[in-house]
Amino acid sequence: MKPLIDSAEGLLAEARAVTDRRLAARAAALQRDPGGRDGEALAYALGTSGKRVRPALVLATYQSAGGSHPGISGIAAAVEIVHTYSLVHDDLPCMDDDAQRRGRPTVHVRFDVATATRAGFLLVPVAVEELAAGARELGLAPAALSRMAERLLEASGIRGMVGGQWLDLEAEGQSPALAGLVDIHSRKTGALIEAACVIGGLAAGAPASVLSVLERYGCEVGLAFQIADDLLDATATSAELGKAAGRDARLAKATYVSVLGVAGARQEAFRHVDRARAVLHQGGIRSETLETLADYIVQRRS
Numbered sequence: 001m002k003p004l005i006d007s008a009e010g011l012l013a014e015a016r017a018v019t020d021r022r023l024a025a026r027a028a029a030l031q032r033d034p035g036g037r038d039g040e041a042l043a044y045a046l047g048t049s050g051k052r053v054r055p056a057l058v059l060a061t062y063q064s065a066g067g068s069h070p071g072i073s074g075i076a077a078a079v080e081i082v083h084t085y086s087l088v089h090d091d092l093p094c095m096d097d098d099a100q101r102r103g104r105p106t107v108h109v110r111f112d113v114a115t116a117t118r119a120g121f122l123l124v125p126v127a128v129e130e131l132a133a134g135a136r137e138l139g140l141a142p143a144a145l146s147r148m149a150e151r152l153l154e155a156s157g158i159r160g161m162v163g164g165q166w167l168d169l170e171a172e173g174q175s176p177a178l179a180g181l182v183d184i185h186s187r188k189t190g191a192l193i194e195a196a197c198v199i200g201g202l203a204a205g206a207p208a209s210v211l212s213v214l215e216r217y218g219c220e221v222g223l224a225f226q227i228a229d230d231l232l233d234a235t236a237t238s239a240e241l242g243k244a245a246g247r248d249a250r251l252a253k254a255t256y257v258s259v260l261g262v263a264g265a266r267q268e269a270f271r272h273v274d275r276a277r278a279v280l281h282q283g284g285i286r287s288e289t290l291e292t293l294a295d296y297i298v299q300r301r302s
Contacts, residue, residue: 015052057197082123200296
């Protein structure tokens with residue numbers, strides 16, 4: 001039996017391969033239209049490497065719900081494009097002011113703040129275009145596409161990442177209770193991870209009962225992912241992260257580490273993974289892939 005991390009890495013490698021092909025094709029098209037500086041910035045943002053955890057969750061939940069068509073790669077890429085938009089804006093000087101992302105200059109450093117701001121906004125309709133392309137390849141009905149688009153856009157907006165980022169900025173220098181952290185990060189990080197899981201199920205035509213299980217699983221692994229990020233910022237090196245380590249402390253961010261300490265945060269992360277696994281078992285979904293991904297999320301080193 002393969003170790004969990006090795007098994008998860010195999011799934012992530014598959015997700016990277018299929019997603020990166022879609023992103024490369026979309027980037028090439030954007031260099032032609034809209035072209036110019038905006039097209040270059042969009043292509044640059046999409047060309048940044050990553051773990052592709054969210055696309056992996058789309059693939060895994062799609063397969064767990066009985067899907068098998070390769071067109072799911074378009075749906076997975078759409079989710080990653082929304083994630084990319086969030087990173088472009090998170091890195092801006094008015095937000096987290098990061099100069100490096102995934103081992104290379106951030107978009108506003110490579111171009112300028114105005115161009116990066118526009119690129120972030122423009123990536124949202126690009127994601128919808130990719131979602132629609134994937135839905136056509138899967139032969140999905142317009143109603144299914146509508147439900148996926150609604151979930152994806154809600155996760156990217158005020159009830160999701162935008163609202164979470166707002167709360168995160170307001171909490172700087174504060175010491176919120178654990179419930180406050182959960183409120184921030186269930187939106188800022190968790191909403192898109194949760195949406196990825198539901199969208200994978202929607203693409204497979206899963207019934208409401210299965211979608212509910214996938215949603216609750218996504219909620220738990222989304223929080224586990226954020227806690228792991230907080231731990232990595234406090235304990236990993238900049239070389240491991242591909243960006244500056246220790247920024248949460250320098251910016252006085254409210255994190256699981258600042259509230260619970262390293263040991264307490266690690267315990268909380270594993271608690272959410274255990275709950276994610278229990279949700280699957282109680283909901284009748286037997287998926288070694290989803291369980292493996294949950295374990296990987298809290299054991300990763302970048």
